Amino acid sequence: MATIDNTVSRRLGAVLLAAAVLGSITGCPPKIPPFGPGTVKPGNLPRNVPKLLRFAKKRIALGRAKGFHRLYHTDALVALEKARSLDPKNPEVLLLGAEVSRRLGERARTGPEQFKYAELGLRFTRAGRKAFPKVAAYPYYHAALMGLRVDAYRASAFSGVPEIRAACQRALLLDRRFDHAGPLRVLGSLLASVPAAAPFNGDIEKGTALLEQAVSLAPHFPLNHYFLAQAYAKDEENAKAARHYRRVICAPGSADWDPVIAAKYRALTQKALRALKRSASPKCK
Numbered sequence: 001m002a003t004i005d006n007t008v009s010r011r012l013g014a015v016l017l018a019a020a021v022l023g024s025i026t027g028c029p030p031k032i033p034p035f036g037p038g039t040v041k042p043g044n045l046p047r048n049v050p051k052l053l054r055f056a057k058k059r060i061a062l063g064r065a066k067g068f069h070r071l072y073h074t075d076a077l078v079a080l081e082k083a084r085s086l087d088p089k090n091p092e093v094l095l096l097g098a099e100v101s102r103r104l105g106e107r108a109r110t111g112p113e114q115f116k117y118a119e120l121g122l123r124f125t126r127a128g129r130k131a132f133p134k135v136a137a138y139p140y141y142h143a144a145l146m147g148l149r150v151d152a153y154r155a156s157a158f159s160g161v162p163e164i165r166a167a168c169q170r171a172l173l174l175d176r177r178f179d180h181a182g183p184l185r186v187l188g189s190l191l192a193s194v195p196a197a198a199p200f201n202g203d204i205e206k207g208t209a210l211l212e213q214a215v216s217l218a219p220h221f222p223l224n225h226y227f228l229a230q231a232y233a234k235d236e237e238n239a240k241a242a243r244h245y246r247r248v249i250c251a252p253g254s255a256d257w258d259p260v261i262a263a264k265y266r267a268l269t270q271k272a273l274r275a276l277k278r279s280a281s282p283k284c285k
Contacts, residue, residue: 029153030112032119040075042082049090052083056096067259068107076100077120084124089131097124098141105148107260115152121145136174136183143167143186161200164190180221180256181214188214192231207231215244222251226265233272242278245269250284 045052056076063072080097087093101121108114122145128138143164150160168187176183192207194200211228218224229244248269251257270280 029155030115032116033110033112035074035078036071038071040078042078045079045082047082047086049083049087049093052079052086053092053096055079056083056100060096060100064255064258068103068261070104070107073100073104077104077117080124081120084127088127091128091132091135094124094128094131095137097121098128098138098145102141102144102148105145111152114148118145118149118152122149134174136171136178139167139174140171140178140182140186143171144182147186147190158199161190161194165201176213177217180218181224184210184214184217185224185227189227189230192227192234204231204235208235222248222257222262222265225251226269229269229272233276238276238278242273242276242282245273245276245278246282246284249273249282 045055056079059072059076059079063069063076066072077097077100080093080100083090083093084097098121101117101124105114105117105121108117122142125138125142125145128135129142132138146160146164146167150157150164165187168183168190171178171183172187174183188207188210190207191201191203192211194202196202208228208231211224211231214224215228225244225247229241229248232238232241232244248265251262253259253262273280273282
C-alpha cells in the first residue's frame with residue numbers, strides 16, 4: 001500500500017496484552033487528562049486542511065529530530081484533529097492522525113494518558129477503515145490502538161481482544177509487510193500471549209509461527225525479535241529466546257527505534273534475560 005514518506009513513522013506496532021487480559025478486568029474507564037500546558041490550541045490554528053497538514057508534518061519532523069518530543073507530537077495531533085473535523089475522509093489526515101496517536105499512546109507516562117491517545121487514534125482508524133477498506137494501515141493501526149486501550153482499561157479485554165484479532169487478520173490479508181511486518185508481529189504476539197480460552201483464543205504455536213515470519217520478512221526491526229523471544233521463552237525454548245533478545249539489546253538507533261522506545265524495550269529485555277539466568281549485557285559485534 002502507499003504510505004506517506006517522511007511523515008508516517010513506521011515502527012512499533014505490537015502491544016503485549018497478557019497483563020491486561022490475565023489481570024483484573026474490572027473498573028471504570030480512566031478519566032481522560034487534558035493536553036499539557038504549552039500545547040497549541042485549535043483556535044490558534046488555520047481553518048484550512050493543507051495548512052494544518054503542513055503544520056502537523058513540521059511538528060512531527062521536529063519531534064523525530066529530537067528523538068521523540070512529546071509537545072511537538074501533541075501539537076501535531078491537535079492540528080490533525082482539527083483537519084479531520086474539516087475533511088473527515090482525507091486519507092493523509094487519517095493516516096497521520098492514527099500514527100501520531102499511536103506514538104503518543106505507546107510513550108504515555110500514565111494509564112489515563114495512554115487511554116486518551118488510544119481513544120483519539122481510534123477516531124481516525126474507524127473513519128479510515130470505513131472510507132478506505134482496502135488500505136492495510138487502518139486495520140493495523142486500529143489493532144495497535146485497541147491494544148493500548150485494553151492495556152489501559154482492562155474491563156474492555158473481553159470485547160477488545162477479539163476486535164484486535166479481527167483487525168490484525170484484515171491487515172494481514174491486505175499487506176503483511178506494512179510497518180516492518182507489523183500485522184504478523186501484532187497478531188503473533190497477541191496469539192502467543194493471551195489465554196487459549198474463548199473469547200481470547202490464544203495459540204502459542206500459531207503465534208510463534210507468525211512471529212517467525214515477521215523476523216524473516218523484517219530481520220532488522222528489533223521488536224520482531226523481542227516478541228519472538230517472548231514466545232520462545234513462554235514455550236521454554238530458552239536458547240532461542242536468548243538469541244533474539246540479544247538482537248534487541250544490540251539494535252542500532254534509527255528513526256523507527258527512537259531513544260524512548262529503545263530504552264523501554266532494552267530494560268524489558270534485560271529483565272527477561274535475567275529471568276532466563278543469562279547475561280543482561282550480552283556482547284554486541
